[in-house]
Amino acid sequence: MTTTRRTARGRKAYGVKAAPYGFLLPAAVLFTVFFALPIGYAVWLSLHKVEVKGLGLGKGAREEVWAGLENYTAALTDTELGHSALRILGYGAIVVPVMLGLALLFALLLDAERVRARSFSRLAIFLPYAIPGVVAAMMWGFLYLPDVSPFHHALDRLGLPRPDLLDGGPLFLSLANIAVWGGTGFNMIVIYTSLRSIPAEVYEAAKLDGATPLQIALRIKIPMVAPSLVLTFFFSIIATLQVFSEPTTLRPLTNGISTTWSPLMKVYNDAFLGGNMYAASATAVVLALATFALSFALLRTSGARTKQGGTP
Structure with a gap:
């Protein structure tokens, strides 16, 4: 009887210890299969290449062989990839500060005491984020086209010049506008949620000390939502490095966007238009490592500043 009880207790203890692993198993399987x-x-492909024998015709004329770091060397010395990275830096320099600045401004306005139609305004600002990027790019693309845009038609009726928003310098502003229009709402919700979690006693104490609403916003609200600002900045940087759908959708409407305008467009061009999956895989791995390194550096820097700000 005692042995049976011990066995039952052992099984029960084993079941309790194994339960967390059972709950983690589905996530682990999905992570392994899809990530x-x-x-x-991709790493395996990046270390190989196709060797063509003769004219490349017939059985055995094309053979997959070990390439080592040859694809990585070609990717790092590719001028097109460098130019696309510079274009993305210019694009991000416009998108990130404007989008986060508007998101913070809208969040502070919605968190003010005397504000009307708070729910409607919050939904209206967030709604563009729910629109797929391809649909948003098509909508704005037709608004940019001189022949069909109502804005260009109005300028023409007023006798004003019609700017070409899909070429040259204005192209960066046009693409940035799509990203800002679609991403501001999400970042606003993150910051606004953080603002709503601040205890009301903090505001009451500041009012008793004679602080104005502007002083409360600058000296209390913004410093207390700094972690949310860091998080939204982090997400915005990653989204900027991964821009693909907007320039790809607008490319048929203008000659100002090449097939390698962004790094991900370069990967797509090499893989599916150039037929070189091995070089494209190497470029994708390089971009992933660069994104990881940049994200890690940003998190370390923001973490260090948070610790310094928290020390008395």
Whole structure:
């Protein structure tokens, strides 16, 4: 009888200890199948290449061989990839500060005491984020086209010049406008949620000390939502590095956007238009490592500043 009880207790203890692993198993399987394996396959492809024998015709004329770091060397010395990275830096220099600045401003306005139609305004600002990027790019693209845009038609009726928003310098502003229009609402919700979590006693104490609403916003609200600002900045940087759908959708409407305008467009061009999956995989791995390094540096820097600000 005693042995049976011990066995039952042992099984029960084992079941309790194994329960967390059972709950984690589905997530681990999904992570392995849809994340780890594709990354591993991309790394494997990046270390190989196709060797063509003769005219490349017939069985055995094209053979997959080991390439080592040859694809990575070609990717790092590719001028097109460098130019696309510079374009993305210019694009991000416009998108990130404007989008986060508007998101913070809208969040502070919605968090004010005397504000009307708070729910409607919050939904109206967030709604563009729910629109797919391709649909948003098509909508704004037709608004940019001189022949069909109502804005260009109004300028023409007024005798004013019609700017070409899909070429040259204005192209960066046009693409940035799409990103700002679609991403401001999400970042606003993150910051606004953080503002709503601040205890009301903090505001009451500031009012008793004679602080104005502007002083409360600058000296209390913004410093207390600094972690949310860091988080939205982090997400915005990653989204900027991964821009693809907007320039790809607008490319048929203008000659100002090349097939390698952004780094991800360069990967797509090499893989599906150039037929070189091996070089494209190497470029994708380089971009992933660069994104990881930049994200890690930003998190370390923001973490260090937060600790310094928290020390008395």
